[in-house]
Amino acid sequence: MLDLYERLWEGEPLGPDDYVISADEKSQLQALERRHPDLDCAPGRTRRVEFEYQRHGTLAYMGAYDVHHGRLIGTIAEKTGIVPFEELVTKVMTTEPYASARRVFWVVDNGSSHRGQPSIDPMTNAWPTATLVHLPVHASWLNQIEVVFSIIARKAIRPVNFADLDELAERLRGFETRYNEDPRPFNWTFTRSDLLALCERIEARQRTLAA
Template identity: 55%
Template sequence: MLDLYARVWEGTPLGADEYVISADEKTSIQARCRCHPTLAPGQARAMRINHTYGRGGALAYLAAYDVHRATVFDRCEKTTGIDPFMNLVTQVMSQEPYASAKRVFWVVDNGSSHRGKAAADRLTAAFPNAVLVHTPVHASWLNQVEIYFSVVQRKVVSPNDFTDLAQVGDRLRAFEDRYNAAAQPFQWRFTTSDLDDLLARLDRRAADHPEESSFRLAT
């Protein structure tokens, strides 16, 4: 996966017609309608948001991020799951340049919507040029779309003050357009060399402190 971010797969550089997509779901974005209007920040006053609110439902936000072209494709669904995820895949793979690409690598975590060999087979059956690549278990932070989701959290859904889910969806779609108009690829700095160094340090620590390894295995 780290090689893919550097445009390499199994020791061979990717071609111009090969792409890397980082995808995931952001679950349960709620529409919270504040009982009193939010007050914008003033010269000597922070933004004021009423702590009581009415619930307007929740939606799932799915996004696919082209790692090297810095382009986001998103959609809102009622919930997460296999079908919503495949809807996102179809949305991306049905358009150029992905439809006619040699290969499109999809980097995903081990969530239930796209877990294991069954998910990989399902993706390839629907789109023969698509290749599913899983992050290691408990390492979803390596998925670059999580960086995009953190931007969405800060700039779109915080503070959460929406009348209804339609307003949430409109805000998310408007941000997608704005983001794609100005985005640059993330400056990803964790390489395979960094990973090798990290694993070597962990091995040395385990050798120097075997009692810690025994404790972790016991727990």
């Protein structure tokens, strides 16, 4: 996966028509409506947000991030699952330039929507140019879509104040449109060598503690 971030696959450079997609689901996005409107910032006063709210349900945002071009493609569902993930894959794989790509690599974690070999075979059968690449367990922090989700949380969701689920969905779609107006890939610097060095330090620390 880290090789893919450096545009390598099995020791060979990726071509111009190869793409790397980082994908995952952001579940349990709540549509909370505050009892009273927010008070904006003023001289000597920070923004104030009402602490009482009504719950209007939750949505899931399925995100696919083009690692090397900075583009974001998403879908919205009532909840996460195999079918919503397949809908995201279909949306990406039928959109140019991915529809005409030689290869599209999908970097995913081990969530239930796309876990293990049972997720690889259906995807390969449906989309022969797609390759599903699973992160190691407990390594979601290496998935670039998680960075995008943190931006969504800070820039589009907080402070949470939505009258209903439609308003929340509209905000998510609007953010995606705005994000793609000036797409910029992340300056990812953590490489395979960095990961191996980290593992060596952890192992050395464990040996010291066990001695």
